[in-house]
Amino acid sequence: MRMTNEEIIQIINNSLIKEFELDSKKMIPEAMLYDDLELDSLDRVDMVIVLENAFKFKIKEEKEIRDIRTLGDIHNFVINKIRDIERAS
Amino acid sequence: MRKDSPYTWQNNLIVVLMNLTVFPLLIIMTIIGIFMSPPAFILFKIFSRLETMRIIRIFVWIYGRGWLAIIKPFTRFQTEGLRKGDIQPPCIVVPNHLSFFDTYFMGALPITNLCFAIRSWPFKMAWYRPFMRLARYLDVEDMAWEESFESCKRELRNGATLIFFPEAHRSRDGKLGRFYSGAFKVSVATGVPIIPLCITGTGKLYPPGRWFFKPAKVCLKALPAVAPSEFSGPLGHLAMRKFVKALMAEQIEKMR
Numbered sequence: 001m002r003m004t005n006e007e008i009i010q011i012i013n014n015s016l017i018k019e020f021e022l023d024s025k026k027m028i029p030e031a032m033l034y035d036d037l038e039l040d041s042l043d044r045v046d047m048v049i050v051l052e053n054a055f056k057f058k059i060k061e062e063k064e065i066r067d068i069r070t071l072g073d074i075h076n077f078v079i080n081k082i083r084d085i086e087r088a089s
Numbered sequence: 090m091r092k093d094s095p096y097t098w099q100n101n102l103i104v105v106l107m108n109l110t111v112f113p114l115l116i117i118m119t120i121i122g123i124f125m126s127p128p129a130f131i132l133f134k135i136f137s138r139l140e141t142m143r144i145i146r147i148f149v150w151i152y153g154r155g156w157l158a159i160i161k162p163f164t165r166f167q168t169e170g171l172r173k174g175d176i177q178p179p180c181i182v183v184p185n186h187l188s189f190f191d192t193y194f195m196g197a198l199p200i201t202n203l204c205f206a207i208r209s210w211p212f213k214m215a216w217y218r219p220f221m222r223l224a225r226y227l228d229v230e231d232m233a234w235e236e237s238f239e240s241c242k243r244e245l246r247n248g249a250t251l252i253f254f255p256e257a258h259r260s261r262d263g264k265l266g267r268f269y270s271g272a273f274k275v276s277v278a279t280g281v282p283i284i285p286l287c288i289t290g291t292g293k294l295y296p297p298g299r300w301f302f303k304p305a306k307v308c309l310k311a312l313p314a315v316a317p318s319e320f321s322g323p324l325g326h327l328a329m330r331k332f333v334k335a336l337m338a339e340q341i342e343k344m345r
Contacts (some may be wrong), residue, residue, distance in 0.1 A: 019327055021267040041234040049323050087202055 003083050008055075008082060015054040015073075016047070031074030037071065051078060057085060108301045114159045117133045119216060122152055123330045126220070145201055145224040146249075153196015163296065166197075170311030173199045179245040180314060181272050182284045185265055185337060186254040187292035189202040194291065195252060196307055204249040206241060206271070208257060228272060229253075241275045251275070257332070259297045265341065268334045273317075282314035283329070285337045289344045308344050312336055 003011075014029045022037055033039045039047070049058050054079065059065065067073055116340040126148055133144045157166065176182070178200055192211075195203060206227040214220055227244075229237040241251055253272035262264050266344060276283050290307035315336070 038267070040269060040271070042274060044323065045234065046270060046327060053324070064225070 002086065003082065005075075005079050008079050012051065012052055012074060012078055013071075015050050016074075019046070019050045029070065029075060030070040032069060033071065033074075047074075055082065057081065082083060099177065103163070104301070104303055107304060111159055111163065111302050115156070117157065118152070118155050119203045122148070122155075123216065137298050138250055140221055142225045143202060144345050145220055146204070149220060149224055150198075150201040150203065152195055153193055155196075156190070156193040157196050160294075160307075163302070165306040166292070167306070167308045168197050168310070169308075170313075171197055171199055171309060176250065176284055176311060177314075178202065178248055178250045180284050180285050181245075181251045181253060181276050181281055182311075183253050183255050183272050183333060183337075184286035184288050184309075185341065186256045187257050187263065187288060187290075188295045188297070189204060190295050191254070191259075191288055191291050194212060194288065198250070200250050204244045204251050206237065206239060206251055206253045234271075237271070238275060238278070241271075242279055245275070245279055255293050255334075260292065261297055263292050263345075265334060265338050268330050270326050270330050273320075273330040273333070276317040277320055277326045277329060280317055282316050283333055284314050285312040285340075286310070287312065287337050287340045287344060289341060310340060310344060 009024075013024070016022055016029065016037075020037075020043055022040060023086055031037050033044070044065075048065060051074075052059055059081070061081075064077055068077060077088055126145075129148070130141075130144055133139065133147070134141075139147075154334050160166070164273075170176075173315070176199060180194075182198065182203075183256065184195075192207075194206065195205075204224070204226060206229045208230040209228050212221055212226075212228055225244075227237055234238070244251055251272070255270075255272055256266040257269055258266060275281070287310045288308070290305045293303060293305035294307060296304050298305040313335055315329065317325070317329060320326065320332070322328075
């Protein structure tokens with residue numbers, strides 16, 4: 001069944017809160033990963049694996065991942081990736 | 090909530106005496122340390138032939154012991170699991186963080202070859218910076234993850250004990266804050282165990298936001314080593330981090 005954007009965002013937020021002990025009140029799309037959510041460079045590497053596990057896909061888009069700055073960027077990246085996979089299948 | 094001593098005139102007098110004693114003695118010890126370290130370094134170098142970094146780490150450890158002596162009359166200080174032989178290097182010590190002076194209490198560890206993996210701001214203190222650089226402490230905030238990871242591996246290979254404060258910041262309410270994963274990633278990748286070190290009381294002694302000391306009971310308890318072999322997979326270090334944090338939270342609650 002096709003997931004809605006809201007459901008995808010919910011899964012992303014819950015996965016990040018669980019794995020990185022983030023404050024749910026700070027999980028707004030504008031939140032900067034480094035400054036607001038206080039994720040470090042290692043968390044960024046781990047985040048890719050967490051998202052891969054949560055959505056059962058592989059993330060190979062290194063440039064796009066490097067350009068991610070905010071939580072909203074993660075939401076958009078994952079939503080676009082899921083829609084691409086849906087279109088391809 | 091932090092319980093402070095009641096405001097009786099006797100308690101206030103002790104606080105005044107403590108601050109009139111501890112601050113000047115700490116400054117004197119620091120100044121003596123700065124001026125005595127060059128000749129002491131030359132003597133150490135001649136007689137021990139140790140690397141510069143090892144000698145400076147010994148000096149920093151001695152400075153920590155000096156701190157323990159200065160603070161002793163005003164604190165009830167207890168340690169557990171910190172006798173000689175209790176901690177076997179190489180290992181990674183992860184203390185919780187309550188006070189600026191937590192690092193000074195690392196002088197209670199029975200090991201002199203300690204390498205702090207810390208954030209950038211302590212390197213900005215001009216009077217400590219040369220010693221920190223010479224001791225090759227790791228500024229993990231300014232380094233890329235790959236670089237700090239390689240540095241940690243090199244230190245462990247050379248038999249050092251790494252100290253990471255996994256919360257990165259001092260707790261303002263005594264509770265454990267968010268744990269960062271670096272120490273646990275290094276542990277899982279190298280097979281070196283984690284030693285959880287539970288600290289209580291330093292948040293009453295000198296908490297963030299207060300600029301004077303108050304007498305306190307300070308306890309340091311090292312828990313048994315946690316082996317990384319229990320935590321496999323690409324996110325094994327996250328599982329290890331959660332496990333160690335839960336152990337520490339339970340122990341700190343008992344120690345309060």
